Amino acid sequence: MNARALRLQAYPALLVGTGRQPLGFRGDLAELAQQDATQATLTALSLTAQALRFERPQAPPNFAIEPVVQDHRTILADRMRRPLLRLLNKRRPADDLALALAWAFDRYKVRPHPFDLPKMDAFVRAHAEHLGALAQQWAQQRDDSPAQPQGYFMADEMDETTWTRGLPGLRARFIAERRRQDATAARALVEAAWAQENADMRVRLIAALETGLHADDQPFLESLGKDRAPRVRALAQKFLARLTGRRSEHPALAACLERIKRTTTGLLKKRVVLTLELPATVKEHETKVWIREAFAEVSLEELAHALQLTEPQLVEATEKDANLSLALALMAAQDRRFELLEKLARGQLSDAWEQLSQLGTFDLGTMTAEERSRLAEVLIAPYGGKPPSSYSAWSWLHRTLEGPAPAPLIEAVLRSPRWLTQLLEESKLGSEWMEILAALCPSSHRVRLRAMMASLDAALTLTAAPLLDILDSMEKVGQS
Amino acid sequence: MSLSLEKVEALAPDQSSLDAARKLLKAGIWPVVASDGSGLIWGECQGSGATPYRVVVSESDAGYKCTCPSRKFPCKHSLALMWIRVEGKQTFVAAPVPAWVSDWLSRRRGPGTDGAGDSKGEKPKASIAAASSLTPPEESDPKAEARAAAARERNRLEREESVLSGLDDLDIWISDQVDRGMAGFAAQATQVCRVIAQRMVDAKVSGLATRLESLPARLFSMPESARPAAALEELGLLHLIAQAYRRQDKLPAELKADLRRAIGWSITRDALLADTSAIRVRGAWRVVAAFSEVQPDRLRRLETWLWLEKPPEANPNAPRFAALIDFVPVATGAASGGYSPGDRLQAELVFYPSVMPLRAQILQSLSGAQASDTQLDLPEQSLDDAYQCYERALCVQPWLGVWPLSIRNARLRRHESQLFLCDAGEAGSAIALPLQPSQLSDASPLLTLAKLDAVGLWDGYRLNLCWAQTELGRWVNV
Numbered sequence: 001m002n003a004r005a006l007r008l009q010a011y012p013a014l015l016v017g018t019g020r021q022p023l024g025f026r027g028d029l030a031e032l033a034q035q036d037a038t039q040a041t042l043t044a045l046s047l048t049a050q051a052l053r054f055e056r057p058q059a060p061p062n063f064a065i066e067p068v069v070q071d072h073r074t075i076l077a078d079r080m081r082r083p084l085l086r087l088l089n090k091r092r093p094a095d096d097l098a099l100a101l102a103w104a105f106d107r108y109k110v111r112p113h114p115f116d117l118p119k120m121d122a123f124v125r126a127h128a129e130h131l132g133a134l135a136q137q138w139a140q141q142r143d144d145s146p147a148q149p150q151g152y153f154m155a156d157e158m159d160e161t162t163w164t165r166g167l168p169g170l171r172a173r174f175i176a177e178r179r180r181q182d183a184t185a186a187r188a189l190v191e192a193a194w195a196q197e198n199a200d201m202r203v204r205l206i207a208a209l210e211t212g213l214h215a216d217d218q219p220f221l222e223s224l225g226k227d228r229a230p231r232v233r234a235l236a237q238k239f240l241a242r243l244t245g246r247r248s249e250h251p252a253l254a255a256c257l258e259r260i261k262r263t264t265t266g267l268l269k270k271r272v273v274l275t276l277e278l279p280a281t282v283k284e285h286e287t288k289v290w291i292r293e294a295f296a297e298v299s300l301e302e303l304a305h306a307l308q309l310t311e312p313q314l315v316e317a318t319e320k321d322a323n324l325s326l327a328l329a330l331m332a333a334q335d336r337r338f339e340l341l342e343k344l345a346r347g348q349l350s351d352a353w354e355q356l357s358q359l360g361t362f363d364l365g366t367m368t369a370e371e372r373s374r375l376a377e378v379l380i381a382p383y384g385g386k387p388p389s390s391y392s393a394w395s396w397l398h399r400t401l402e403g404p405a406p407a408p409l410i411e412a413v414l415r416s417p418r419w420l421t422q423l424l425e426e427s428k429l430g431s432e433w434m435e436i437l438a439a440l441c442p443s444s445h446r447v448r449l450r451a452m453m454a455s456l457d458a459a460l461t462l463t464a465a466p467l468l469d470i471l472d473s474m475e476k477v478g479q480s
Numbered sequence: 481m482s483l484s485l486e487k488v489e490a491l492a493p494d495q496s497s498l499d500a501a502r503k504l505l506k507a508g509i510w511p512v513v514a515s516d517g518s519g520l521i522w523g524e525c526q527g528s529g530a531t532p533y534r535v536v537v538s539e540s541d542a543g544y545k546c547t548c549p550s551r552k553f554p555c556k557h558s559l560a561l562m563w564i565r566v567e568g569k570q571t572f573v574a575a576p577v578p579a580w581v582s583d584w585l586s587r588r589r590g591p592g593t594d595g596a597g598d599s600k601g602e603k604p605k606a607s608i609a610a611a612s613s614l615t616p617p618e619e620s621d622p623k624a625e626a627r628a629a630a631a632r633e634r635n636r637l638e639r640e641e642s643v644l645s646g647l648d649d650l651d652i653w654i655s656d657q658v659d660r661g662m663a664g665f666a667a668q669a670t671q672v673c674r675v676i677a678q679r680m681v682d683a684k685v686s687g688l689a690t691r692l693e694s695l696p697a698r699l700f701s702m703p704e705s706a707r708p709a710a711a712l713e714e715l716g717l718l719h720l721i722a723q724a725y726r727r728q729d730k731l732p733a734e735l736k737a738d739l740r741r742a743i744g745w746s747i748t749r750d751a752l753l754a755d756t757s758a759i760r761v762r763g764a765w766r767v768v769a770a771f772s773e774v775q776p777d778r779l780r781r782l783e784t785w786l787w788l789e790k791p792p793e794a795n796p797n798a799p800r801f802a803a804l805i806d807f808v809p810v811a812t813g814a815a816s817g818g819y820s821p822g823d824r825l826q827a828e829l830v831f832y833p834s835v836m837p838l839r840a841q842i843l844q845s846l847s848g849a850q851a852s853d854t855q856l857d858l859p860e861q862s863l864d865d866a867y868q869c870y871e872r873a874l875c876v877q878p879w880l881g882v883w884p885l886s887i888r889n890a891r892l893r894r895h896e897s898q899l900f901l902c903d904a905g906e907a908g909s910a911i912a913l914p915l916q917p918s919q920l921s922d923a924s925p926l927l928t929l930a931k932l933d934a935v936g937l938w939d940g941y942r943l944n945l946c947w948a949q950t951e952l953g954r955w956v957n958v
Contacts, residue, residue, distance in 0.1 A: 015708050017661025038655050042719045045658055049716020050878055052709055053940055054871065059902065059912035060895035066927045078853075078953065082486060090495075114925040115955050121921070138925075458505045458569050 003051035005029060010044045011052075071134040073111040074480070080473045081113050083466040085120060093126030096395050096432070097467060100439030102127035103402045104471050108478030111135060129169045136167060164193050172204040176211045183212035191220055199229040206235045218243055234297070241302065252297040257306055259294070260324070272309060274317040276324040287323060292359045295327040300335050315343050325349045329356060334364070336371055342378045353379040354388050357396030369403065377406050385412045389423055394436045405440040413437065414448050420456075434464035441468070443475055482519075482848040483539050487820060488562045491542060493552045497559060504560035507570050513561070515572035519848050521565055522581050525557045535561045536581045538588075540848025542818035545584045551811070639684050643743060646683020647722040650676065654715050662715070666707040669696040677776075686744035686777075688718060693776035701917070702941065710941065717879050735877065737833040742879055749841055752830055759837055761798040762828040764789040766856060767819045767849070768884075768935045769946035769957060774810055782806040782817040785884060785946065786829070786840075787856055787935065801884040802829050802840040821947065821956040823849040835876045838884070855949050858886045858933050863903050867911055870938055882937045882944075885913075890934050892926040892945075899923055901943055904931040913943040919957065926955060 009029055013021045018041055025033035025040055032040040076084065084101070091098050102123070105111065111132030117124050121138075124131060128139035158166055158174045166174070178186035190205050197205065206224070209217060217239070224236035241250070259277050264270045282290045304314045318324040325348045332341040333356065345352040356379065364372065376397060380387075387409060388394070397405060413419060423429040434453060441449045446468050453461040492498045504510075504525060511532065513523040519539040524532040533548040535557045544558040554562075564570050577585075653676045657665055665672075673692045680689035695714055699707045721742050728736050741747070752758060769785040784804040791798045806817060819825075826846035831837035861869075866885040874880050891904040893912070899920060900912040913936070915923060923945055926932060932955075935947040948955040 011712075014658060014712055015661055015663045017659055017663070019659040020661065038651075041658055042651060042654060042723075045654070045712065046716040046720040046723070049713040049720070052713050052716075053874060053878075056867065056911055057913055059900065059910060060898075063893040063895050063900070063902075066894065068928070075952075086485060086489075114928070114952060117925055118921045454569075458507075458564075458567055459502055462502065462505075462567075 003054065006044070006048045006051045010048045014045055014048060067137060069134050069137045071111055071132045073109050073132045074477045075113050076105075076110050076470075077473045077477060078113075080470050081116055084112070084470055085116060087463055087466055087470070088120045088123050091123070093123050096398050096439055097435045097463060098123055098127070099399065099402075100435075100467065101470065102130040104474050105132070106130035107403055108474040110474045110477050129167045160189060163189065164196075168201050168204055171201070172208045175205060175208040179208065179211040183214050184216055186212075187217055187220060199232070202227065202229055203231045203235065206232055206239075210239065213239055213242065215243055238297075238299070242299070250298075250302065252294070253302050253306060256294055256298055256303065256327075260307070262307065272307075272313065272317045273320065274307070274314070274324055275321045276327065278323065288326075288355075288358045289360075291323060291327050292330065295330055296334070298331060300328065300331040300337055300340065303331065311337070311340055312343070315340055315347075319348050322348070326352075326355050326359075330359060333375055336367065336375075338371075338374050338378050341375070342381075345378055345382050350382040351388070353383065353397065354390055354393045357390070357393040361396060361399045364400065372401050372403075373406060376401050376409075380406060380409045383412070385416050387412055387416075387419060389419070389426070389428060391428070391433060391436070394433075394440070398436055398440055401440070404442040407442050407444060410437070410441050410445045410449065414445065414452060420452075429460060431460050431463055434461050435467060438464040438467045438471070443472070446472060482823070482850050483537075483542065483562050483566050484820075484851060485563070485566050487542060487818065488559055488566060490820060491554055491562070491818060492559055493554070497552055497554075497556050500556035501559035501563055504556060505564060505567070510561075510564070510570065513564065513570055513572050514575040516577050517574050520577065520581065520585075521561065521572055522578070523561050523564075525560065527557075533557050534580055536584050537561050537565070539565070540845060543588065545588075642683045643685050644726065646680055646685045647725060649679055649683070650685075650688065650718060650722055653679075654719050657715060662708045662712040665711040665715075666696075666699045666704075669699055669711070684744065687742050688721065688744065690775060690777060691718070706941070713940075721879055732835070734833050734835045738835060738877055738879075741832070741834075747832060752832060752841055753843065755830075755833065758833060759799070759831040760828055760843060761788060761792065761795065761802075761831070761840075762844075762846075763792055763798075764824060764826050765802065765829070766852065767821050767823040767825075768856070769937065769944075770817055770819050770821055772817070775807075778810050779807045780810050782808065784817050784819045785937070787886075789824075789857065799831060799837045799840075800886070801838060802831065803838050803884075804842065805839055819849055820851070821958065822851055822853070822954065824852040824854075825849040836873045836880065836883075853954070855954070856886075856933075856935070856947070858888055858935070858949070860888055861886060863887050863890050863901065863913070864911060867913075867938075882939045885934075885936050885938050885943070887934045887936070890932055891930060892923060892932070894924075894927055899927070901934060901936065901945065913938065914941075916942045916944050919945055922957065923955075926950065 009027065010023060013023045023041055023044055029044065032043055035043060087097060111134060112120065114134055117135060117138045124135050125139045128136045163171055163174045175186050175190060178189065187209060190209065221236045221240045224232055227233050261275045261277055263273045265273050278287060278290065300311055304311045307314065309317060315328060318328055325344055329341055329344050329349055329352050332344065349355060423433065437449060450468060453464060489498065509526045510523050511526060515521045521539060522536040524534055526532045527548065533546055535546045537544045537558060544554045546555045546557045548555050548557055565572065673695050677689045677692040680692060699710055702710055721739065724731065724739050725743055728739055731739065765786040765788055767784060768787045771783045773781045775781050786802040786804065788798065788800045791800065827842050828844040829840040830843040831840045866887045870883045870885060873883055889904045890901050893900050893902050897920060899915040901915065902912045926948055929950050929952065933949040934945060937944040937946060946957045
């Protein structure tokens with residue numbers, strides 16, 4: 001009796017059941033016949049089981065070929081891996097802390113350790129475009145969407161031959177960057193790829209064309225008048241209006257004008273005064289949402305032209321109306337008209353930072369880091385040494401900047417122990433405050449922020465302290 | 481210091497305990513935090529009552545004790561004291577060990593007792609010695625001892641009878657299953673296994689009862705096509721154990737010990753320590769895996785797998801792997817044994833008698849567990865060589881369960897949604913060990929590496945990859 005005999009004779013009967021197919025103790029199994037039938041069956045079972053246990057696991061006929069992904073970024077320092085995983089554990093990817101880490105990975109050109117990708121899967125999936133090529137591949141492997149990219153590149157690694165193969169956000173960033181260098185060549189790239197793009201990508205690409213918008217873009221924009229996607233058509237029309245000065249039908253602008261009441265004031269010198277009349281159905285707490293929805297699609301230039309005012313006159317005319325001033329601030333921020341935004345912030349809208357934060361995060365499109373920083377400087381300036389004590393305002397600023405805040409803001413925090421004391425007294429100070437301060441702190445101020453945090457309760461700085469350590473480490477790696 | 485935030489997290493019974501501990505990090509509610517400078521810390525935490533709770537933690541093995549009435553182990557106070565220690569923001573005053581800490585130490589069993597006590601010679605010794613020095617020896621009563629011994633022997637004989645009777649019933653049950661066929665066994669496994677497992681519990685065959693209760697879950701974790709063969713193997717094994725038990729007197733002593741443990745006879749720690757023939761190995765051990773699993777009997781099984789860095793010169797054939805296995809009630813909430821993969825500890829281990837010694841107890845801890853980044857010096861052993869070791873072990877212990885494999889020059893490959901550990905050579909190997917399906921995500925970053933050295937646990941069907949040394953550093957299954 002050997003393993004082969006057991007496999008061939010006993011195994012089939014044991015599978016189907018000896019009641020149906022009795023074990024015939026003949027041939028190689030004959031020696032079992034000396035026992036009684038039940039005992040012989042059990043012995044055959046045991047011997048067959050042992051024979052099976054000695055069968056070696058066989059390799060499958062073939063193995064998958066794994067994609068080779070070149071990721072040139074430096075891997076995060078080993079000693080920071082555990083703190084990173086601990087910070088991201090049970091965090092929502094949209095938390096400020098997670099966002100700060102994702103943007104820092106991108107800013108310092110660092111990537112997570114490949115072994116950690118499964119342990120921070122949600123974070124990687126949400127922020128793959130900031131985390132390097134390998135993270136992109138990881139996220140895509142687990143993504144069920146049919147549109148899989150054929151390659152994994154970061155925006156700064158893309159070129160004219162590979163840009164169509166990256167993630168949508170990175171592709172739009174690449175086109176915006178190319179527009180800054182050579183607007184015509186960038187448009188040519190978009191035109192060549194246009195027919196193959198889906199609606200979402202077409203919207204991203206045409207939005208990227210806003211950078212360096214030029215008269216040469218006019219024919220292409222005109223050709224989009226019959227695009228299937230309404231958002232593409234609307235954006236093309238908006239850009240065309242900006243280029244040609246022709247004011248074609250603009251439903252959003254018309255809706256805004258319907259709500260703006262124009263009067264004049266002054267005895268010797270007549271001045272225009274504009275007021276915003278909110279619809280009766282809009283309740284007080286819905287005002288900000290309504291303003292955002294009504295004015296987000298309108299540019300400052302269009303509104304001024306429609307009201308037959310210059311843009312500075314428009315700002316002056318809204319002096320007495322807080323809601324209309326906020327609407328102008330929104331448009332000025334989106335249109336990168338920082339001089340007008342500054343005028344508003346220094347004048348009637350000194351709390352523009354908090355007011356804008358109540359509108360929610362808005363799309364700053366392809367605004368560069370410098371432009372975002374300038375925007376922040378304009379909003380921060382009126383506060384001087386008394387930053388706001390509303391967490392949502394700070395969170396909004398973080399999401400707008402996608403990186404550290406201008407140094408004067410953190411300087412104000414560090415120089416104003418009263419501000420922190422006040423927060424403590426009002427019991428507003430939680431660990432999330434320390435996190436947002438750490439996320440917004442420029443590297444030059446991290447040592448002082450650490451010193452300040454050391455005086456606070458340990459429970460408040462449990463996550464902020466490791467966040468500072470990780471940011472420091474990333475910066476060091478990025479510089480080397 | 482061997483405590484770390486990871487360890488605190490691992491020890492915490494649940495998230496709410498950690499959240500509660502976090503609120504206790506304020507210095508103001510800890511009037512006393514002190515340390516003896518050799519791995520023992522204690523503190524007093526002001527709770528809602530008039531008397532503060534007294535908390536003591538042994539850093540070497542994360543042992544703890546608190547006077548609070550919480551039913552969670554460790555409680556929030558113990559977790560908070562460990563956390564404060566790791567954070568390092570509060571100063572632990574160097575102080576002599578107070579009486580209540582000494583008392584805990586003297587009553588404590590386990591590895592930390594000797595290690596902490598022996599290092600300075602200031603603390604009380606392990607429980608037996610301490611107890612004997614503190615309390616006057618009772619006068620022995622020969623008659624009472626004889627009565628107790630007779631009662632023990634009577635109980636043993638009764639259990640032997642009960643076990644044999646239970647094994648007879650098991651054989652009848654297996655015959656019934658074989659009559660129906662293994663092809664359909666998995667479909668009704670939950671129902672039929674529960675009944676016979678209860679019978680085994682009644683017959684005091686707890687080892688087989690646990691196997692039977694967990695059998696349906698094991699079968700359902702396999703692909704449907706593999707279930708009939710797996711059921712056949714398991715039932716065949718159960719009969720083999722039953723038959724071997726009936727003839728145990730003819731077996732060598734070590735194999736008999738293995739067999740009796742498989743049935744459910746346990747060896748107490750004191751008996752193991754008193755066994756002079758048991759293998760003892762002293763050296764530097766590395767933690768290569770730490771698992772926690774809830775058994776059907778509501779006990780949590782805590783497994784810690786150790787690798788001996790260098791066999792002692794006096795005993796070059798000493799076992800290189802050791803498994804520390806503890807059982808704690810699920811209700812206590814303890815979810816971790818206190819060791820993490822990568823930890824290094826100097827200790828003397830005593831192995832349970834076995835033909836293939838694996839399970840052990842820490843006899844003496846010579847140092848606390850310290851996290852270490854150094855690589856393991858694994859022997860030059862290909863996947864094929866490692867598998868042959870497994871086969872040899874299976875030859876001498878046919879009911880072998882999990883077997884540790886150390887492999888050099890391997891690589892991970894994928895076939896459909898299944899990962900396999902193969903030889904790294906260009907020709908590959910005929911043998912490819914499938915990984916646990918649950919490791920698909922965690923282990924997939926290893927797919928891009930051309931070569932790795934690995935440690936895994938093979939259960940005859942799936943490899944639980946525990947440790948991999950690669951050009952990108954160490955990968956561990958956490």
